[in-house]
Amino acid sequence: MPPRNTSQSPAVLRRKSAPEHTADLLREQITAGELQPGARIGVEKLSQSIGVSANTLREALQLLEHERLVNQELNRGIFVARITEADIRDLYAMRRLLELGTVRTAQTVPPEALRALRAAITLGDDAIADRDWSASSRATTDFHSALISIGHSERATVTMKQLMAELRLTISSVREALQMRSEFQEDRRAILARVEQGHFAAAAELLAEYLDKGERAMIEWHRQLSDSAS
Template sequence: MTATDDHIDRLPAPALTRPTSQAERVADMLRTFIIEGELAPGVRLSEERLSRKYQVSRNTLREAFRLLSRERLLVHRMHRGVFVARPTGEDVRDLFRARRALELPAVREADRAPRELVEAVGAAVTEGEAARAEEDWWRMGSANMRFHEALAGLARSTRVDEFMRQVLAETRLVFHVMAAPKEFHDPYLPWNRRIHLALVAEDTEDAVAELTEYLATSEEQLIRAFDAMDPAAET
């Protein structure tokens, strides 16, 4: 059995509920797998195995692959197949520019958001804390993704939510560069809680200041990790 087969066999059951067309539903499922860390950079996606596992046609899969390729999550390599993309250091810079554009305005106006949206931010932090208690560092990373998705959700915009999911999927691919997930994710969890508590107190100025520093710190940490990589590892 190949590495590709192993990855596909370990993927969860489908949760095809949100978008409208079948191809969009499959694309959303695969995007979720990337956000959750189930699919890592460089993994080849077998049409045959995915089609059989999720009972969708190859044409549907190809259209889903095209959708995700436009989002820079997948790449097609001639005569080799479709692979999960490998982000670069420049991708990191661009992703964080996008994240600032999406997250900071949402947090800045969080005092106008319904209470349940602020509670969703707190629920993601609590999930991360539970994962840390169990020393499940990769699950803690997934909770961190949901934390930032919930921050963007404070904007109360379906389009912002969609853009944020695309950006977070790419961001999760970037996280694979970190060889020590505990050391990478653990320091940010108390930061997440501070941002949540500022939102609960309706101190959006403090929440924005915390998030601004948070994003700058995370960006530079990831850039340093990419700079330290062997260039051959990206080919």
């Protein structure tokens, strides 16, 4: 009899709990902009609208608070997080550590990672053609999540998932100022081309320039929104 495969951890094998499923649903609503930054979350009303108990929803919100997607304010309630300029800088600093480190040390690309990278590029092309900002932000996060999977690190993948949720929250925060800038899509396409060729040092160099440009753009958009709101 062949040996039992024990390579998967219990965390991978177990089923998700009701609060985790609820957190997944709310995370998508928040990062898609359906729940706006700064919006107050009414537990009773929201629990009824999504069909879960108030206790389940509260547990889900605790998970999202750990991910920095919601904030609980004493005597005021729970709110969708607002992204600050300091948050943007910190987010990009962490992305540089993870993404650049992964690409610079890569030796091979798993076939599933390559498929995911190509699918993200296709989604981005379609989003730009349709001027669909939500799909565009999803294509961006899909691309970078796939890029991290090159490193074969489960911990890096989990960390990147949280960072990408924060990135989509950041994008939703500036969506009124966000333009479907095809230059970012072309940058991702160029990075993918280097990865496909196995030229990881060149891919990392392009990625570093891309992250610098993305951070500058996010900060500029955030400042414009802050100025218009003041």
